[in-house]
Amino acid sequence: MFWDALTLQLGYNASLVAIGAALLGVSAGVTGTFLFLRKRALVSDAISHATLPGVCLAFMLLVAFGGDGRNLLGLLAGSALSAWVGLLCMNWLTHHTRLAEDAAIGAVLSVFFGFGIVLLTVIQTMGVGRQAGLEGFLLGSTAGMLWADALVIALGGAATLVLVMILRRPMTMVAFDPEYAAARGLPVHRIDLAMMGLVMAVTVVGLKIVGLILIVALLIIPAVTARFWTERSDRVVLLAGIAGGVSGYVGAALSASAPNLPTGPIIVLVSFALFALSLLLAPVRGVLAAVLRHLRFQRRVHIRQGLLALAQGQKIYEPLTLRLLKRAGLARADGVATEAGKARAAKALRDEKRWEIVRADQAHEATAALYHGLRDIETVLTRDQIAEIDRQIGGPQGVMA
Amino acid sequence: MTLELAANHGVSVQENGLGSSPLAIRGLTVSYGQKPAVFSVDITVQPGAMTAIIGPNGAGKSTLLKAALGIVPALSGQVTVYGDALEKQRARIAYVPQRASVDWDFPTRVIDVVLMGLSRELGLLGRIRGRHRARAMDCLNRVGMRDFVDRQIGQLSGGQQQRVFLARALAQGADLYLLDEPFAGVDAATEKAIIAVLKALKEAGKTVVVVHHDLATVTDYFDHVFLINTSKVAEGPVEQAFTAETLQAAYGGRLATAQIDQISRALG
Numbered sequence: 001m002f003w004d005a006l007t008l009q010l011g012y013n014a015s016l017v018a019i020g021a022a023l024l025g026v027s028a029g030v031t032g033t034f035l036f037l038r039k040r041a042l043v044s045d046a047i048s049h050a051t052l053p054g055v056c057l058a059f060m061l062l063v064a065f066g067g068d069g070r071n072l073l074g075l076l077a078g079s080a081l082s083a084w085v086g087l088l089c090m091n092w093l094t095h096h097t098r099l100a101e102d103a104a105i106g107a108v109l110s111v112f113f114g115f116g117i118v119l120l121t122v123i124q125t126m127g128v129g130r131q132a133g134l135e136g137f138l139l140g141s142t143a144g145m146l147w148a149d150a151l152v153i154a155l156g157g158a159a160t161l162v163l164v165m166i167l168r169r170p171m172t173m174v175a176f177d178p179e180y181a182a183a184r185g186l187p188v189h190r191i192d193l194a195m196m197g198l199v200m201a202v203t204v205v206g207l208k209i210v211g212l213i214l215i216v217a218l219l220i221i222p223a224v225t226a227r228f229w230t231e232r233s234d235r236v237v238l239l240a241g242i243a244g245g246v247s248g249y250v251g252a253a254l255s256a257s258a259p260n261l262p263t264g265p266i267i268v269l270v271s272f273a274l275f276a277l278s279l280l281l282a283p284v285r286g287v288l289a290a291v292l293r294h295l296r297f298q299r300r301v302h303i304r305q306g307l308l309a310l311a312q313g314q315k316i317y318e319p320l321t322l323r324l325l326k327r328a329g330l331a332r333a334d335g336v337a338t339e340a341g342k343a344r345a346a347k348a349l350r351d352e353k354r355w356e357i358v359r360a361d362q363a364h365e366a367t368a369a370l371y372h373g374l375r376d377i378e379t380v381l382t383r384d385q386i387a388e389i390d391r392q393i394g395g396p397q398g399v400m401a
Numbered sequence: 402m403t404l405e406l407a408a409n410h411g412v413s414v415q416e417n418g419l420g421s422s423p424l425a426i427r428g429l430t431v432s433y434g435q436k437p438a439v440f441s442v443d444i445t446v447q448p449g450a451m452t453a454i455i456g457p458n459g460a461g462k463s464t465l466l467k468a469a470l471g472i473v474p475a476l477s478g479q480v481t482v483y484g485d486a487l488e489k490q491r492a493r494i495a496y497v498p499q500r501a502s503v504d505w506d507f508p509t510r511v512i513d514v515v516l517m518g519l520s521r522e523l524g525l526l527g528r529i530r531g532r533h534r535a536r537a538m539d540c541l542n543r544v545g546m547r548d549f550v551d552r553q554i555g556q557l558s559g560g561q562q563q564r565v566f567l568a569r570a571l572a573q574g575a576d577l578y579l580l581d582e583p584f585a586g587v588d589a590a591t592e593k594a595i596i597a598v599l600k601a602l603k604e605a606g607k608t609v610v611v612v613h614h615d616l617a618t619v620t621d622y623f624d625h626v627f628l629i630n631t632s633k634v635a636e637g638p639v640e641q642a643f644t645a646e647t648l649q650a651a652y653g654g655r656l657a658t659a660q661i662d663q664i665s666r667a668l669g
Contacts, residue, residue, distance in 0.1 A: 037507070037508070039504070165526075166526065169520060169523070170520075170525070173520060175507070176503060176504075176507050176509060176517075177498065177502065179467070179498045179502050180496060180498050180517070180569075182470070182471065182472040183470045183494070183496035183498070183579075184491065184496075184520065184521070185488065185491040227508060230508060231508050231510060231553035232508055232509065232510060232513065233507070233508045233509050233513070235508075236508050365589060366588065366590050369588060
């Protein structure tokens with residue numbers, strides 16, 4: 001079943017949803033990245049919750065004028081309008097009152113959402129039966145998705161992508177260094193508004209599939225996922241697009257392959273799975289890599305300290321140190337150095353003495369700053385410089401590595 | 402001084418004969434809340450000179466620069482750049498912000514940061530070509546950071562980060578360079594590298610303005626000083642404006658007499 005869904009052989013509606021979700025995932029991932037880089041991830045939550053009153057008001061208007069209350073374009077226009085009002089409220093609160101952005105987000109999110117729920121209840125008690133599906137905007141509902149709906153999503157997503165590509169450089173500059181951007185004459189405030197406007201567009205487009213409560217996940221999780229794999233902002237954008245697209249497609253296919261699986265939440269779970277994998281497995285920033293790095297580092301510290309202790313004839317009490325020395329063939333179980341251990345220990349002690357000379361010498365100030373107990377002196381000084389230091393130390397020269 | 406200011410107010414720049422000044426400010430007041438951080442400041446930066454902006458902590462040094470560039474809004478005052486409105490001459494200004502002002506975990510490499518200096522040339526959609534890269538590399542070379550091109554900026558030391566910021570400013574090819582505390586918390590090698598670059602800029606006829614905090618190096622590095630403590634205290638060539646009296650006036654009790662003695666001895 002799942003395979004059929006993945007290869008778009010599960011019928012017209014399922015295929016439509018899968019393609020629409022993939023497109024939405026790409027544009028949400030790409031757009032959300034800039035919000036994430038600007039450290040304003042939660043703004044998207046306020047924006048998405050602020051769409052609800054607009055959806056309801058648009059429905060009421062459509063019905064009042066005798067139209068079809070479920071006209072997607074009309075509902076989306078309403079949601080965009082109220083999201084924009086929410087955005088302006090938030091902006092105004094942060095810029096003209098002493099409220100911090102997080103408080104402004106909380107205020108706008110809850111008030112708009114609350115108002116939306118009230119309107120939704122009113123519509124339901126109107127009891128005309130035409131409101132069916134309006135709650136679908138909360139968590140997304142793809143059951144009755146039409147060709148026209150998919151077209152709206154595809155066009156909206158594509159338009160957002162194009163705009164993001166045009167604005168990517170100024171948005172990156174503002175996210176990295178807003179003061180420098182302002183000094184270069186970039187209209188920082190307007191670029192921020194444009195960025196949030198794009199997020200709003202994605203939100204509105206995604207209402208039908210993931211719903212307004214979960215769209216924030218699709219905007220932010222792909223960006224966070226991508227960040228684990230690269231140190232370049234352009235690649236974060238690219239990878240976030242891919243992660244979002246894959247989540248949308250696979251999630252939609254999964255939900256189509258079994259009865260009664262909700263599309264939006266499944267998409268979010270798939271994108272979370274990608275995030276969890278990245279969190280664990282990413283090569284540099286991942287958790288496993290960090291743990292391994294720490295263990296390797298700990299091993300170096302213990303071996304170095306153990307060698308210095310051996311060289312000075314001190315007893316090693318720390319069991320871990322002893323175990324590591326033994327495993328490296330540098331010491332026997334009773335803590336006595338092997339031949340190899342003796343040589344390494346003598347070298348370690350000599351290096352420590354060399355560092356002492358370097359650190360006491362004003363002329364080596366820059367080099368001395370590099371000392372941290374583990375750095376090999378050969379990596380910071382030339383052979384000749386080390387020889388010169390050894391002349392100052394005196395004694396046998398045989399331990400040069 | 403307030404009288405002087407009143408006299409200057411409303412007088413156009415041309416009439417003042419300030420048209421050639423790279424940066425001229427009249428009556429600038431900036432306030433965060435109800436307490437001015439910078440109050441009614443006049444400054445006329447000399448072309449082709451290296452000017453230090455000096456004053457105690459919280460004296461409004463950085464704020465003065467930021468307001469001059471329109472990064473923070475001014476309550477009042479007039480800023481002219483090369484005798485013209487700021488917006489018209491922005492391309493001729495390069496700004497090096499304080500290192501602490503950005504998040505160094507941002508996903509960007511050294512080369513990407515320097516390429517930001519070329520953003521005007523690249524425009525919105527222009528491709529980054531070989532010649533852009535070459536120019537960025539050249540700027541990195543001038544600050545001694547060529548070997549670090551592909552590093553993520555968070556992996557650099559504080560001094561190296563500062564040099565990358567300077568390289569970004571160099572990439573702009575500007576005429577006026579404004580630096581905010583470039584020597585704060587950097588190693589000796591970086592300080593040397595930065596001052597060498599700044600002196601080379603001066604040799605090439607560029608104008609350099611630096612917010613500076615180390616009084617001991619003022620006479621070595623700069624030829625003009627601007628002393629500020631919320632309002633202007635003194636302005637002029639180092640030998641005239643950087644004296645025990647002006648320092649006392651700017652720093653008040655905050656500067657130990659021993660320090661002042663030491664500096665005035667150094668000044669001869």
